[in-house]
Amino acid sequence: MASEKQRALRPNDFPGGVHPPENKHQSTGEPIGNIALAEELVVPLNQHVGATALPLVSLGDTVLKGQKIAEADGLISAPVHAPSSGKVMAIEPAPVPHPSGMPADSITIRTDGEERWCDLTPCEDFRSLAPVDLLEKIRDCGITGMGGAGFPTAVKLDPHGGAKIDTLIINGTECEPYITADDMLMREHAAEIVAGTEILAYILDEPERVLIGIEDNKPEAIAAMRTAVKGTRFDVVVFPTKYPSGGEKQLIQILTGREVPNEGLPANVGIVCQNVGTARAVYRAVRFGEPLISRVTTVVGEALDRQRNIEVPIGTPIEHILKQHGAHKGKMQKVIVGGPMMGYTIDDLRSPVIKTTNCLLVPTREELPPAPPAQACIRCGFCAEVCPASLLPQQLYWYARAEDREKLQAYNLFDCIECGACSYVCPSSIPLVQYYRAAKGDIRIAEAEKEKSDRARERFEFRKLRLEKAEQEKEAKRKARREAAELARKQREESAGSPESQAAQKEADVVAAALARVKAKQATPEQQLARAQRTLTSAEHRVERMQKKLAEAEDGQRDQLAAQLKAAELKLQEAQQKLAQAKAQAEPSAAADAAATPSDAAGTASSRAQSAIEKAKAAAAARASLSEADKLAADIAALKNRVAKAEARLDKARTDNDSNVDAFATALEKLQQKLEDKVREQDKLSGRGQEP
Incomplete structure (x- = not known):
């Protein structure tokens, strides 16, 4: 049985790879340390893959250490917590460690030095909680991957599509030169890493195998982890050192022999992979309720007086860390976030440490000479030999230069893990990885634009269909009304000579006569004059009110009130004109009424009403004919x-x-x-x- 297990745990190899100088001894000479708390912590709202977190605090708020200051925005996102107690001084774009060098939304906290914690929710027995509750706790504590791009851990532990997970891999490889953060973490906190691994295995419904992969250049870490896993079913697998064996797909191939499909995920082959730093963060989140507010970071380089690993609060400015380690600006060639193979240079040292910052490399010019100018490709093929993803870097380089996106995707550009092995061996010093990164960015932008235009087209087509449907419904209603009117007309023609139609005609005559009387009554000159007088009075009152408001108004409102006053004055002039016309019409009528006797006046009114009735009847009869x-x-x-x-x-x-x-x-x-x-x-x- 033991021999069968040993055969099952025998590591495999992956294609390609290189052996650059390791340079790991510089930062492992002393234990993980700490530095003085910075006066200000700059906490970016996006330290992970996915959507930017939404702020929960306002300018001037006082926050406690561990308090949630930004909430996750959607499934692929993670909340952000205050690394120390203090006061919120700014919520605005600030420099962040990113290859683009562009600022990003951040929350700046001025620390008070008191390190006052918020209320935490510890859990002594994680098995007393359901896996879904543990996932929610991990998500709420903002745990993300600490060895790669920072994918939210809760999402990674809850694979969608019902994939069956039979293997959990804990990545302790740390193959990048200079970086020793995971090495020192395994040496000093192996028990916490194993405890976190137990929680991960419980959430994944106890997979068949739990493997902890470590390269053979870390003997102290290997010994510490083997001691910590005693009494568990976990296996520590040691394999030869080769870069980039720490890549997720490469590590899966080494430990299991399985290959993750093109553009696929480890869950597609029944595997979940987590970093040792992530496992420790999960343990502290569940056991003590601590959110992810600090991490172990390697500070190394010959431009520093002191090289070591430190546990540093998230948001600590890089310039503060370098000052604490005696950085010599005259010796510094540049500052690299990450290692020399996959790291990137930053220019603004105000950028903070974030959840994925595993190393700050500050080399001298002699230690890491600048790359010579790129020359023409000589088609040597070395890049293809060392590619761990079995790609054709030379072809990708030509297509990237030609901006041929279709060919780049056909040659599986997005399978490139940007390890830099091709650039490392290129005799022409061509920065191949930079070309691939730029090409990936262009393709993502083009796909986003296409998706945006597709959505706009769908909305336009839906609107067009909706309008056509509405027009068809209107036309159907018009047709129904016309048919109903035609049917009613035929029915009237058929029943024109019947007694019922004659009665209806009489009723229509009565209605027409009543309407005529009302119209005649409303059209008298006296009523028109009274109406004009009321309109004038209302207009005068409005002008007075507007004049009073204008006199009392502030400067900012005077222009608007002056325009309203002008409109009211025009209305007043119009009312005065209408009153004059009404008076002119009313005077002849009044004179005629005064000359006539009461009986004559009554007769005149009666004759006018009778005339209106006759006219209405004549109009109705004429229309009927x-x-x-x-x-x-x-x-x-x-x-x-x-x-x-x-x-x-x-x-x-x-x-x-x-x-x-x-x-x-x-x-x-x-x-x-x-x-x-x-x-x-x-x-x-x-x-x-x-x-x-």
Whole structure:
């Protein structure tokens, strides 16, 4: 049984790889240390893969150590916590460690030196909680991958699609030169790493195998981890040192022989891989309730007086760390975040340490000479020999220079892990990885633009379909109304001679007479004069109110009130003109009424009402005798007259800055729609008349 297990744990190899100088002894001469707390901590809101966290604090707020200051925005995101107690001084873009050199949204905290913790929720027995509750606790504590791009750990531990996980791998490889943060962490905190691994295995429903992979150049870490796993079913697997064996896909191939498919995830082959630093952070989050607010970082380089590993609060400015380690600006060639193979140079030393900052490399020019100018590719093929992903770096280089995105994707550009092995062996000193990174960025931008345009096109097509459907529904309603009107007309024609129709005609005459009396009563000169007087009084009062407001107004409101006063004065002038017209019309009528006797006046009013009734009856009779086409023509003529009046009224309202402009415009649109319906109905009626 033991021999079978040993055969199963025998490491495999992966294609390619290089053996650069390790340079790990410089920072392992003393234990993990600490530095003085910085006066200000700059905490970026995006220290992980996914969406930027949303701030929960405001400017001037006092925060406690471990307090959540930004909430995760969506599934692929992680919250951010205060690394120390203090006061929020800024929420704005600030320099961050990123290859682009661009600032990002951050929260700046001025520390008070008291290190006052917020209330934490410890858990002595993690098995008393369900895996889903542990996942929520890990997510709430902001745990992300600490050995790579910073993928949210809770998402990685909850693979979607129902994938069955049979292997958990804890990555203690740390293959990059100079970096020893994981090495020292395993030496000094092996028990916490194993305890965190037990929690991870419990969440994943106890996978069949739990493997801790370590390169053979870390004997002290290997011994510490083997001691810590005694009494557990975990296996420490040691394998030969080769860069980049710490890559996730490469480590999976070494330990299990499985290959992650193109553009696939380890979960697709039943594996979850976590860093040793992440395992320790999970343990402290569950056991003590501590969020991820600090990490172990290697500070190394010959431009420093002191080289070692430190546990540093997230958000500590890099310039503060270098000052604590005696950095000589005259000797510094540059400052690299990460190692010499996959790291990147930063120019602004105000940038802070974040959750993924595993190393600060400060070399001298002699220690790490600048790369010579790039020369023409000689097609030696060394880059293809050392590529751990079995790609064709030379072809990718040419396609990247030609910006041929289709070819780049066809040659699996996104399988490149940007390890830098190809650039390391290139005799022409071509910065191949930089070309690949730029090409990946261009492709992502192009895909985002395409997705955006596709969504816009879908919205446009949906709107077009919606409008067409609405027009079809309107046309169906118009057709139904026309058919109903035609049916009613036929029914009226058929029942024209019946007693019921005669009774209906009498009832219509009575209604017409009543309407005529009301109209005659409303149209008397006296009522027009009274209405004009009321309008004038209202206009005068409005002008007085506006004058008073203008006199009391502040400077910022005077222009607006002056415009309103001008409009009120124009309304007053119009009311005065209408009153003069009403008086002119009322005087002849009053004189005639004064000359007439009461009986004559009564007779005159009666004759006017009788005349209006006769006119209404005549109009109703005339319309009843008209054909359908003539009725439509009469309706169209009347509607055209009303449309012309409505247009004139709208133009005048716009000129006068009337507040009822919108109402007048809506009324005009309705009249125009009615006119269009009548014209359409007339066209259809004339078309029916021409049919054989």
